[in-house]
Amino acid sequence: MFAVVCTVLALALLYCWTKASCNNRRLPPGPSGLPVIGSMHHLVLKRPIFRWIHRLLKEMNTDILCLRFGAVHVIVVASPEAAIDVLRKNDAVFASRPITFAAGSFSFGYKCSSLSPYGDQWKxxxxxxxxxxxxxxxxxxxxxxxxxxxxxxxxxxxxxxxxxxxxxxxxxxxxxxxxxxxxxxxxxxxxxxxxxxxxxxxxxxxxxxxxxxxxxxxxxxxxxxxxxxxxxxxxxxxxxxxxxxxxxxxxxxxxxxxxxxxxxxxxxxxxxxxxxxxxxxxxxxxxxxxxxxxxxxxxxxxxxxxxxxxxxxxxxxxxxxxxxxxxxxxxxxxxxxxxxxxxxxxxxxxxxxxxxxxxxxxxxxxxxxxxxxxxxxxxxVAMEDTMVSGYYVPKGSHVLxxxxxxxxxxxxxxxxxxxxxxxxxxxxxxxxxxxxxxxxxxxxxxxxxxxxxxxxxxxxxxxxxxxxxxxxxxxxxxxxxxxxxxxxxxxxxxxxxxxxxxxxxxxxxxxxxx
CATH class of the missing domain: 1.10.630.10 (Cytochrome P450)
Known part of the structure; x- marks a missing residue:
C-alpha cells in the first residue's frame, strides 16, 4: 500500500509539471482523461486495448491520437504521412524502445536487438x-x-x-x-x-x-x-x-x-x-x-x-x-x-x-x-521533444x-x-x-x-x-x-x-x- 501511495503522489507531481510544460504546445487530439492517471483506468475496462484505440481514431476522425497513461504520453499514428514522419524524417529521434517488464524479461535484461533501448547494447x-x-x-x-x-x-x-x-x-x-x-x-x-x-x-x-x-x-x-x-x-x-x-x-x-x-x-x-x-x-x-x-x-x-x-x-x-x-x-x-x-x-x-x-x-x-x-x-520512444504531423510529441512518449x-x-x-x-x-x-x-x-x-x-x-x-x-x-x-x-x-x-x-x-x- 505504501508503494501505491508514493506512486500516486509522484504521479500527481509529475502530472502538474507535465501539464505546465505542455500548456503552450499542441498535443495530438485524444480523450481528456482523469487527473493524474489520465486514461489508465481504460487499461482495465477497455480490453483488448487495440480495438478501443482504433475506435477512438474513428470516433475522433483523426490520423494521430494522444493517450496519457499515468505520466506517459502514448501517441498513435494512423496515416502514411504521419508514419513517414516517425519512421523516416524523425527516425533518429524515435530510435529507442520503452522499458517494460515483459520486454526486460523476454530479452534477459535487454540483451538482444529488437527490444533494447537505443544505446551501445542495441548497436x-x-x-x-x-x-x-x-x-x-x-x-x-x-x-x-x-x-x-x-x-x-x-x-x-x-x-x-x-x-x-x-x-x-x-x-x-x-x-x-x-x-x-x-x-x-x-x-x-x-x-x-x-x-x-x-x-x-x-x-x-x-x-x-x-x-x-x-x-x-x-x-x-x-x-x-x-x-x-x-x-x-x-x-x-x-x-x-x-x-x-x-x-x-x-x-x-x-x-x-x-x-x-x-x-x-x-x-x-x-x-x-x-x-x-x-x-x-x-x-x-x-x-x-x-x-x-x-x-x-x-x-x-x-x-x-x-x-x-x-x-x-x-x-x-x-x-x-x-x-x-x-x-x-x-x-x-x-x-x-x-x-x-x-x-x-x-x-x-x-x-x-x-x-x-x-x-x-x-x-x-x-x-x-x-x-x-x-x-x-x-x-x-521519443528521445527528445519533437513534432509529428504538426503536433507536439514530448520527450519520453511512446509512439505506435x-x-x-x-x-x-x-x-x-x-x-x-x-x-x-x-x-x-x-x-x-x-x-x-x-x-x-x-x-x-x-x-x-x-x-x-x-x-x-x-x-x-x-x-x-x-x-x-x-x-x-x-x-x-x-x-x-x-x-x-x-x-x-x-x-x-x-x-x-x-x-x-x-x-x-x-x-x-x-x-x-x-x-x-x-
Missing part, C-alpha cells in the same frame, strides 16, 4: 544480427535447410492450416538457430526423434510459448506505465511471462550450454570448424584476443528473439490468404496457374522461383495489408504506428476491406516485393528499427505459401459453404483455425521421395 546486437546472422553468406549456406523443411509440407492429407503453418515456422527456425527440428525427449534422453517426425509435446510447448510471448510483449500492461506496480501484477502478465521464460529456458539452455562447451573446447585445442547454424555464429564470435564477444545471456536473448520474430507474420499471412482465397476460387486458380506456368508439376517450387511468382507475392502482400498479426509496430489503420485506410486504398491481390500488380510492375516503401501498410517496417530479416522473412513466408498451394488440391470441410472471415475477439487472427481436406496434385514420386 552491438544489431551489428551481430545484420553482419553475421543475416549475412548473405549465411543465408546461402542455410538455404538447403530451409528447402528440407519446406519438403515436409507435402506430407499432409487433412490440414489444420494454423497448426501446420505455425509448426512449419517453428521447425524452420529451430533448424536455422539450433540445427535441428526437435528437442530431445526428456523421458528418452538417449534417443532422438526421426528427422521427419511430426511436432511432439516439446515442439508444441515451444511454439505455444513463442506465441504467448508475442501476445504479452507489447500489450498495454499497467506496469509498463507505472513500473513501481510490477510486483502487484494487476493484469497477470508477470505470471505469464515467468511461465513462458521457464519453458524457453528449459528447452533452449541445454542446447546453448552444450554448444558453448563445444566451442570452448575447440578454442582450447586451437581448432576451428565452420559455423553450421545461427547458434554456432553467436557462440563462435570472438575479439582480437580470442575471447568470446557475447555473454551467455546475450546468446540466450538473441536466439529467442530470432525465434519469436519469425513465427508470427508468415503463419498468420498464409492462413488469412488461404481463408480469403477459398472464398474466391478464381483467385486460388490464378495462383495455381502461375505456379504451374513458372514451376510446372514435375518438381517442387524452390526459393529461386520466388522472384517470378508475382501473383503469389501479391496475395501475401494483400494479407499483410488487410490482416496484420500485430495491430501496431513495436513501440518507439498502427498497422491496422494504415492497411485499411480508405484515403489510401480503394475498397480497403476487400481482399484484392491485383491492387499490388500494375502494368508497370516487374517484380512484386513484400516490402512497402511508401508505408501505405507495414510489413518489415523501416529505418534504424526496421526488421533486418526481410530476405529470410520473404523466403519463409513464400515457401510456406507456395508449397501448400502447389502440393495439394484444397476443398472446404463438408457442410461448409463459405469460410468465416471473422477476427478473434482478442487479437487479429482468424477467430477459428482453418481446417481443409486436401488431395495431392503432383506426381507421386515428389511425395514419396521425401
Amino acid at each position: 552491438k546486437m544489431r551489428r551481430v544480427l545484420t553482419s553475421e546472422i543475416l549475412s548473405t553468406s549465411m543465408e546461402r549456406m542455410l538455404q538447403c535447410r530451409r528447402a528440407e523443411e519446406a519438403d515436409h509440407l507435402v506430407r499432409f492429407h487433412i490440414i489444420n492450416l494454423r497448426h501446420v503453418s505455425r509448426h512449419f515456422c517453428g521447425n524452420m527456425i529451430r533448424r536455422l538457430v539450433f540445427g535441428k527440428r526437435h528437442f530431445e525427449d526428456p523421458l528418452l534422453p538417449s534417443s532422438s526423434p526421426p528427422p521427419d517426425a511430426a511436432a511432439g509435446p516439446e515442439e508444441v510447448a515451444h511454439v505455444c510459448a513463442l506465441f504467448t510471448l508475442l501476445s504479452h510483449l507489447h500489450s498495454f500492461s499497467i506496469s509498463d506505465y507505472i513500473p513501481a506496480w510490477i510486483g502487484l501484477d494487476l493484469d497477470g502478465h508477470r505470471k505469464v511471462a515467468k511461465a513462458v521464460m521457464e519453458t524457453l529456458n528449459r528447452l533452449h539452455d541445454p542446447i546453448i550450454e552444450e554448444r558453448i562447451h563445444e566451442w570452448s573446447s575447440l578454442r582450447r585445442r586451437g581448432e576451428k570448424r565452420e559455423a553450421r547454424d545461427f547458434l554456432d555464429v553467436l557462440v563462435s564470435l570472438q575479439d582480437s584476443e580470442g575471447k568470446p564477444i557475447l555473454s551467455l545471456d546475450e546468446i540466450r536473448a538473441q536466439s529467442a528473439e530470432i525465434m519469436f520474430a519469425t513465427v508470427d507474420n508468415p503463419s498468420n499471412a498464409v492462413e488469412w490468404a488461404f481463408a480469403e482465397m477459398m472464398n474466391k476460387p478464381e483467385m486460388m486458380q490464378h495462383a495455381i496457374d502461375e505456379l504451374d506456368t513458372v514451376v510446372g508439376k514435375e518438381r517442387l517450387v524452390q526459393e529461386h522461383d520466388i522472384p517470378r511468382l508475382n501473383y503469389l507475392k501479391a496475395c501475401i502482400r494483400e494479407a499483410f495489408r488487410l490482416h496484420p498479426y500485430h495491430p501496431f509496430n513495436p513501440p518507439h 504506428v498502427s498497422r491496422v489503420a494504415l492497411g485499411r485506410n480508405s484515403d489510401t486504398w480503394d475498397a480497403p476491406l476487400e481482399f484484392r491481390p491485383e491492387r499490388h500488380m500494375t502494368s508497370n510492375t516487374t517484380h512484386v516485393l513484400l516490402t512497402e516503401p511508401d508505408l501505405r501498410f507495414i510489413t518489415f517496417s523501416t529505418g534504424r528499427r526496421g526488421c533486418p530479416g526481410v530476405s529470410l522473412g520473404t523466403s519463409v513466408t513464400m515457401m510456406l505459401f507456395a508449397r501448400l498451394l502447389q502440393g495439394f488440391t484444397w476443398s472446404k470441410p463438408p457442410n461448409v459453404q463459405t469460410i468465416d472471415l471473422k477476427e478473434s475477439t482478442t487479437n487479429l487472427a482468424l477467430a477459428e483455425p482453418l481446417c481443409f481436406q486436401v488431395q495431392p496434385r503432383l506426381p507421386v514420386h515428389l511425395y514419396g521421395s521425401i
